[in-house]
Amino acid sequence: MHIPDGFLSTPVWAALDVLAAPAVGLAVRKTRREFDEGRIPLLGVLGAFVFAAQMINFPVGVGTSGHLVGGALLAYVLGWPAASVVMTAILAIQALVFQDGGILALGANVTNMAIVGVLVGYLPFQLWGGGGATARKIAIFAGGFASVLVSALLALVQLALSGVPMPAPIAGISVGLFVVSALLEGAITLAVVQAIETINPGFVRTAGGSHRRGATIVLATAVFLAAVGVIFASAHPDGLEQLAIKTGISQRATNLFATPFSDYEAGFLQSAWLRKAAAGLAGLALVCGACIGFGRVVARKRSA
Amino acid sequence: MPKSSLIRVRNLRFRYPDGTQALDGVAFDLLPGECVAVLGPNGSGKTTFLMHLNGLLSGEGEISICGIPVQKNTLPEIRQKIGFVFQNSDDQLFMPTVLDDVAFGPLNLGMAPEQASDRARRALEQVGMQHAQGKAPYHLSAGQKKRVAIAGVLAMEPAILVLDEPTTFLDPPGRRALLELLKTLPQAKLLVTHDVGFAMDLADRAVFFDQGNITATGTVEHVAEKCGWR
Amino acid sequence: MHHAVIERWSQGHSFLHRRDARAKAAALLVLLTAIATAPGLPVAAGSVYFAILIFGFAAARVPVRGALARAAAVLPFSLAFAAIAAASGDPARAAILPGKSYLSALAVLLVVATTPLPKLLRGFEGIGVPRFLLMVGQFVYRYLFVIAGQAASMRLAASCRGGFGKSGSAHKTRFSAAAGALAVLFARSYGAAENIHRSMLSRGFEGHFHLLRNPRFGPADWTFLLSSVAVAVAVRGI
Numbered sequence: 001m002h003i004p005d006g007f008l009s010t011p012v013w014a015a016l017d018v019l020a021a022p023a024v025g026l027a028v029r030k031t032r033r034e035f036d037e038g039r040i041p042l043l044g045v046l047g048a049f050v051f052a053a054q055m056i057n058f059p060v061g062v063g064t065s066g067h068l069v070g071g072a073l074l075a076y077v078l079g080w081p082a083a084s085v086v087m088t089a090i091l092a093i094q095a096l097v098f099q100d101g102g103i104l105a106l107g108a109n110v111t112n113m114a115i116v117g118v119l120v121g122y123l124p125f126q127l128w129g130g131g132g133a134t135a136r137k138i139a140i141f142a143g144g145f146a147s148v149l150v151s152a153l154l155a156l157v158q159l160a161l162s163g164v165p166m167p168a169p170i171a172g173i174s175v176g177l178f179v180v181s182a183l184l185e186g187a188i189t190l191a192v193v194q195a196i197e198t199i200n201p202g203f204v205r206t207a208g209g210s211h212r213r214g215a216t217i218v219l220a221t222a223v224f225l226a227a228v229g230v231i232f233a234s235a236h237p238d239g240l241e242q243l244a245i246k247t248g249i250s251q252r253a254t255n256l257f258a259t260p261f262s263d264y265e266a267g268f269l270q271s272a273w274l275r276k277a278a279a280g281l282a283g284l285a286l287v288c289g290a291c292i293g294f295g296r297v298v299a300r301k302r303s304a
Numbered sequence: 305m306p307k308s309s310l311i312r313v314r315n316l317r318f319r320y321p322d323g324t325q326a327l328d329g330v331a332f333d334l335l336p337g338e339c340v341a342v343l344g345p346n347g348s349g350k351t352t353f354l355m356h357l358n359g360l361l362s363g364e365g366e367i368s369i370c371g372i373p374v375q376k377n378t379l380p381e382i383r384q385k386i387g388f389v390f391q392n393s394d395d396q397l398f399m400p401t402v403l404d405d406v407a408f409g410p411l412n413l414g415m416a417p418e419q420a421s422d423r424a425r426r427a428l429e430q431v432g433m434q435h436a437q438g439k440a441p442y443h444l445s446a447g448q449k450k451r452v453a454i455a456g457v458l459a460m461e462p463a464i465l466v467l468d469e470p471t472t473f474l475d476p477p478g479r480r481a482l483l484e485l486l487k488t489l490p491q492a493k494l495l496v497t498h499d500v501g502f503a504m505d506l507a508d509r510a511v512f513f514d515q516g517n518i519t520a521t522g523t524v525e526h527v528a529e530k531c532g533w534r
Numbered sequence: 535m536h537h538a539v540i541e542r543w544s545q546g547h548s549f550l551h552r553r554d555a556r557a558k559a560a561a562l563l564v565l566l567t568a569i570a571t572a573p574g575l576p577v578a579a580g581s582v583y584f585a586i587l588i589f590g591f592a593a594a595r596v597p598v599r600g601a602l603a604r605a606a607a608v609l610p611f612s613l614a615f616a617a618i619a620a621a622s623g624d625p626a627r628a629a630i631l632p633g634k635s636y637l638s639a640l641a642v643l644l645v646v647a648t649t650p651l652p653k654l655l656r657g658f659e660g661i662g663v664p665r666f667l668l669m670v671g672q673f674v675y676r677y678l679f680v681i682a683g684q685a686a687s688m689r690l691a692a693s694c695r696g697g698f699g700k701s702g703s704a705h706k707t708r709f710s711a712a713a714g715a716l717a718v719l720f721a722r723s724y725g726a727a728e729n730i731h732r733s734m735l736s737r738g739f740e741g742h743f744h745l746l747r748n749p750r751f752g753p754a755d756w757t758f759l760l761s762s763v764a765v766a767v768a769v770r771g772i
Contacts, residue, residue, distance in 0.1 A: 004608045005642075006634030007615070010571050028664045036741045040666070041398060041730040044673020049723040051678050052685040056719070058712045068716065089671035096646050096654065097537050097675075099607045099639045104566050164615060164631070165622040191710060195717030203724065360732055380738060388736040394680050395729035400652030400672055407746055412738035417747045440541070440650065442679040460737060 002094060002109050003155055005102030009162040016158070017107030023115045024088050030081035043078065047086040050074060051093075058188050066184045071113060071151075072121030072143040073189050076129075076204050080122040087114035108158050112151040121147030129207025136207070137190060144189030149182035309333040310370055310464050310492050311357060311386075318352060318363030326352040327363055328516035334464065339493040341503035341524055343533055344513030350496050353513065354466055357494075358386050370463055384413060387457030387491075391469040393449035397441035402433065402452050405441060409460040420459075427459035428452070431485060447478030451485065458489070465491045471499045500528050536604070537678065543596045543647040550594040550648040554755040555657025556748075561762035562645045563661075568770040569637050574626065579772040580633050586765065587640045596647045605639040612636065651675050656748060669743060681723055688715050 008016075035043070050070035057065035074083035091109050094100040101109045124142040128135045156174060160166055196203050311334035318327040326349045334340055342350050355361040357369065359379045367374040370385050390396045399405035406424035407417075415423065428434045431451040441449060450470060457465065467486075471479050483505055486493065497503050503510060503524045510527040512520040520527045528534050544551070550558075565583075572579060591598045612632035620628035646654065652675065655668045692715060 004611060004635040005566055005570060005638035006612070006631060006636075013570065024667065025664065028666050032666055037666070037669070037743050038731055038734060038739060038741055040669045040743070041673055041734070042724070042727040043670045045677045045681065045723045045727040045730070046720075047670065047674035048677035048681040049720055051674065052682040052719065053716055055682065055685040055689055056712050056716050059708045085667055085670055086674070089667060089674050092671055093651070093675055093678075096642060097540055097651060099605060099643060102566075102635070102638055103562070103642055104570050104638075163627075165619045165624050165627065167618065167622055170618060187709075188713065191713035192716045192720070195710070195713045196720050199717055199721045203720070355732070358736055360735060380740065383736055383738045388733070390729065390733050390736075392726075392729065395726060396733040398673065398676060398730050398734070400650070400676065404746055408734075408739075409737035411744035411746070412740065417745075421746055439545075440652075440676075442676070443541075456737065 002091070002101030003105045003158065004099075005104050007102075007162060007164060008105055008108055008158060012158055012162045013102075013104050013108055016111050017104065020107035020110040020115065024084065024110060027081045027084035027088070027115070031085050034079065035082060043082055043086050044089070046074060046077065047090050050086070051090060058184070058191075060184055066181065066188070068188045068192065069113075069144075069148055069185050071117045072125070072140075072147040072185070073192060075118050075122035076125055076140065076143070076193060079205060080118050083118045083122070084114050087118055090114075108155070112154040112158075116154060117147045117151035120150045125207050127207075139207070140193050141186040141190045143186075145182045145186035147182075148185040149178055152178040152181070308336060309368075310336055310338075311494070312366070312368045313353075313356075314366040316353070316356060316363055316365035316367065318356065318361060326516055327356070330365070330517055332511065332518065334492055334494060336492055337490075338509070339495060339507045341507035341510040342494060342496040342513060343498075343500070343503065343510055343524075343527060343531070348513040349516040350513045351468065352516075354388070354468060354494070354496060357466065358383050358388060380413075384460050385462055386464045386466060387460055387462035389450075389453050389457055389465065389467045389470060391472055393446070393453045393473070394442075396453045396456065397449055400440060401437065402428070402439050402441060402444075403437040406437075406452065406456045406459050409456055413460065423459050423461075424455070427455040430458055430489075431455045445478070446473040447475070447481060450474065450478070450482060454485070454489075462491060464494065465489065466494045466496075468496045469498065470495070471497065471502050500524065500534055504528075537675075539600070540604075540643075540646055541650070544650045546595055546648065548594040548648065550590060550644075552754075553648075553758045554749065554751050555649050555653040556660040556751060557755040557759040558645045558649055559654060559657040559661060561759055561766070562641060564763045565641050565766040566638055568766040569634055569641070572770045575630055575634055576772060579769050580637060582769045582772060583637050584640070586769070587637070587644055590644045591647070594644070594648045596644075601640070601643055601647060605636060605643050608632075608635045608639045656745075660748070665743075677723075677726070680726070681719070684722060685719055688719060 005013075031043075050068070050073070053068045053070060055067075057067055059065050071083065071087050074086055077083075078086065088110050091101060091114055092106060095103055095106055095109070121143040124139040124146065125136075128139040130136075131139075153175070156166075156171070156178075193204055311332065313330055313332040316327050316330040316332075317325075319325050328349075330349075330353060332353075342353070344350050352361060356363060356367060357374070359374050359376070359382060362374075369382050372378050372381055372385070374382050397405050399408055403421060403424055406427055407420040410420035410423045411417065425434060425437065428437055431454050433448060433451045433455060436444060436448065436452065441452060444452065450473075454465075465486075470482060470486075474482060479499075479502065483502065486506055493506070495503060495507055507524050509522060510520075510524040511518045512527050512531045512533065514531075520530050522530070569575065569583065588598055591601045609632060612635040616628040616631045619625070619631065649657070652672050655671050655675075659665055659668055692711070
């Protein structure tokens with residue numbers, strides 16, 4: 001899901017660089033307010049942890065496996081501003097050292113995964129994570145799910161906007177793949193959070209509290225973005241398809257070559273996913289449903 | 305008790321938030337030029353004790369370092385006087401190059417960057433690692449890392465060195481070289497270790513920690529014999 | 535591991551290695567922009583950029599073949615898109631996508647292979663990136679060497695016991711075994727971070743990182759920067 005240089009049209013990458021820079025600046029300022037520089041090692045080491053977590057494979061059946069992406073998990077541990085800063089640092093290192101994602105396209109990748117992906121991952125936790133045990137579990141799962149799905153859809157939209165050709169069947173398959181990987185991220189995030197809390201319940205933040213209003217605003221923004229994405233996607237099925245392919249392929253490329261660990265088990269996302277392509281159309285319906293659900297929740301929160 | 309103690313601890317008590325009584329009335333002195341080995345089982349309070357000496361933890365009781373009481377406003381001075389070498393060098397060598405890392409302490413003391421790098425270079429020479437100043441710490445061997453970590457502490461020009469399990473990751477030649485190096489350093493030393501042989505070679509005396517208190521003192525041989533610690 | 539190889543390359547002493555990180559960072563951004571904004575990227579211009587980059591690797595004594603292979607990490611992604619573009623009747627784009635992305639990756643690789651990453655990150659401070667963010671990046675990179683090593687040994691230990699990555703009958707168990715492994719890795723990372731913090735405090739850290747100065751930006755750095763910019767822009771005009 002890391003867009004390389006050369007794919008986005010100049011207005012798209014430039015606009016996203018311009019958008020991402022102040023957003024990261026804001027995240028850094030908010031992080032500094034909460035953590036002094038003495039906590040930089042914590043942020044850095046947990047960044048290295050998320051990086052290294054790619055080496056631990058999770059079986060998903062039919063001989064394939066996936067791994068943690070980690071944006072939502074970081075947000076549950078560090079809060080969204082610090083998680084955004086850490087994800088930005090990770091993306092920058094992936095782009096520089098691992099040729100995984102471009103430098104000019106860093107604004108796009110940061111927007112998708114470090115800003116929107118982290119915020120969207122954090123929101124359900126912030127809103128419902130303070131409720132009962134089941135609500136909390138659902139919130140944690142939903143955060144991981146939404147984080148990966150929204151990042152991938154944004155990437156698809158950006159590619160489509162850049163005029164990268166994306167025939168409809170391919171877009172459909174891609175969206176299906178996104179949904180599968182998002183479900184997997186939700187499941188992994190939940191399993192890891194539960195395992196972490198058995199070691200020390202203090203690792204994960206307490207949800208809810210003072211940031212609810214902010215969270216609601218961010219959720220509304222996310223729903224808006226997701227809605228724009230879906231409208232765009234349905235209006236330009238070609239673009240959507242292209243995005244899907246790009247993202248799916250990018251995952252593959254990552255697995256095969258660009259991860260830090262060459263012996264990393266490749267091939268899971270790609271071939272198996274393609275085999276599961278039939279799930280694609282169902283995936284699209286799922287995305288629309290999720291967006292409608294999000295919208296209803298926001299409406300309810302506002303009227304409450 | 306002699307006034308000139310570099311480390312003077314009286315009736316030190318500490319209880320962790322979970323209720324564990326980690327230190328239960330510890331009294332201890334370190335005299336100038338001395339090297340004292342701290343022996344004892346895991347969980348006996350050795351590390352908790354060390355972390356009180358430079359204010360990383362604070363319990364009840366009196367601690368003074370070079371005559372200065374350990375309290376919040378004296379911490380910068382205390383941390384210059386007492387240098388800690390941690391068990392895992394990777395926790396201590398966090399800067400991108402050896403020189404940056406060794407200069408970290410002097411820069412915190414408020415030295416100008418040029419002075420700090422001079423100080424760092426001198427400390428690296430003292431441990432025989434001047435050739436590695438531009439290297440990344442993760443490219444060094446365990447023994448070299450330990451030397452650089454010691455240089456990072458020496459660059460602060462401390463009066464006391466505290467070494468927590470310095471031999472853990474070392475092979476026998478690395479261990480021997482570390483012993484030779486430590487013998488050349490004039491500072492008073494506090495050596496926490498399970499390596500009784502190393503303690504015998506380096507330390508003048510030993511104290512034995514058990515259940516949050518010192519239960520035996522004397523020569524390393526005597527303490528090891530008495531506590532069945534070999 | 536990939537990053538260890540790049541790290542080794544970056545420890546050289548060639549002319550390129552010795553240039554100031556800020557000069558290389560700025561030249562890289564100009565070159566990438568030139569490539570990205572070149573309408574269509576004619577074969578001639580692309581070939582000249584390629585030749586210059588190859589020359590750069592050779593001059594820096596970085597193994598050219600290894601560099602070419604590593605930059606190829608972007609190719610599966612680009613070629614797949616190129617195939618789609620070709621299939622949907624856009625052969626021009628089909629050629630440009632892999633060309634531009636490969637050249638860009640190669641350019642990034644040349645800079646990273648001749649500049650140790652921490653120096654490069656500090657170079658970006660000169661372009662206005664917040665130091666806080668760069669310090670986080672520096673710690674991510676530093677401890678990647680440690681935590682990835684631990685992850686590798688956990689994976690080895692797991693595969694000795696049958697592994698948690700392969701499918702099998704008890705697949706729910708394997709899933710939670712992997713989650714447990716990650717949780718342990720997380721707790722260890724957290725513990726390491728706390729030890730690092732303690733060791734910082736022990737050496738007098740009072741809430742702010744003071745760094746040694748960046749080396750002086752010399753005439754050779756200016757020459758390098760200005761000539762790279764001139765070449766990047768001129769070639770784009772071919």
